[in-house]
Amino acid sequence: GQQLNQSPQSMFIQEGEDVSMNCTSSSIFNTWLWYKQDPGEGPVLLIALYKAGELTSNGRLTAQFGITRKDSFLNISASIPSDVGIYFCAGQLGGGSNYKLTFGKGTLLTVNP
């Protein structure tokens, strides 16, 4: 099956720093999604990307859908303590199976105030 390689596994940064994380895949995806999961909670959708090359922002978050459709990155600018959590990328294949998301293993972000 499809696999997503997400990196880095974890990051420790100071408040105010910018953060970048990415996902790569051996397969092409039609949609890339980025979720954030707080401890003990469910994943919350942050950004959805629908077209190759698309660059989308949501506040301090920016994500891009790679041209090859096999990768995506997420940037967080001017990090704050509440950015702490696990960030997951996920891909959708389309073709009637959009419900079957493939998730990366997550990037654990720690922000030191």
Added chain:
Amino acid sequence: NAGVMQNPRHLVRRRGQEARLRCSPVKGHSHVYWYRQLPEEGLKFMVYLQKENIIDESGMPKERFSAEFPKEGPSILRIQQVVRGDSAAYFCASSPISDTTGELFFGEGSRLTVL
């Protein structure tokens, strides 16, 4: 989490017991999806159900696991004779249409611990 309700939030079972996890979709949604998250892993698809029908169970273990979404009431994920490896967080999502693109919102999950 768009109103998907899951219970219990936490469940502890001894090996060999049964676990029942419930998911109430967003009002008006007739499509439900169950995912499992093992420790330090991403979520993995288990099963897709519509009212009274299992549409895709390709991610479900072949034994001990079953799911239903009755005409009335919540969707149920049932795990019989639990083993330690079943310890995980189980998440449910729902949607109003079947081939939803990018619009998969998850509940807060049910965390199963098998002693």
